[in-house]
Amino acid sequence: MTGFAELIWLDLECANPTVLAEFYHQLLGWEVTDSQDDYALVSGAGMRIRFGRVAGYLAPDWPDSDAPKRYHLDLRVDDVAKAVERCLTLGAGKPQFQPGGALWTVLTDPAGHPFCLCPA
Numbered sequence: 001m002t003g004f005a006e007l008i009w010l011d012l013e014c015a016n017p018t019v020l021a022e023f024y025h026q027l028l029g030w031e032v033t034d035s036q037d038d039y040a041l042v043s044g045a046g047m048r049i050r051f052g053r054v055a056g057y058l059a060p061d062w063p064d065s066d067a068p069k070r071y072h073l074d075l076r077v078d079d080v081a082k083a084v085e086r087c088l089t090l091g092a093g094k095p096q097f098q099p100g101g102a103l104w105t106v107l108t109d110p111a112g113h114p115f116c117l118c119p120a
Helices: 017-028 080-089
Strands: 006-014 031-035 039-044 047-053 071-077 105-108 114-119
Touching: 006 017, 017 031, 017 039, 017 047, 071 080, 080 105, 080 114
Parallel strands: 006 047, 071 114
Antiparallel strands: 006 071, 031 039, 039 047, 105 114
16 A cells, blocks of 8 residues: 655654753764754654644653643645545544644544644
């Protein structure tokens, strides 16, 4: 089966992206390839992790399964509108709040986990 999306990176939400990027740079040996106030990125081993600032961030409380887990996948697609329709057909949801405008579309998987469809 051929998919229709490409994983861009895993996006971990946090209070301080530059601190997390430096931590994972030291831990994994991956290069910090971008670092801004609102996001930072480490790259290595054919993968990237993006750290995005979230206002009022609350960390998960392990092992409390009621605490929110703060991550989402960013997926690159050739045609966002067609990919949205296909995902909805597969059981995805589309939240009313769409912070990306034309830059990306937020959907939720059948279990409610958010993911973003980004134009190629």
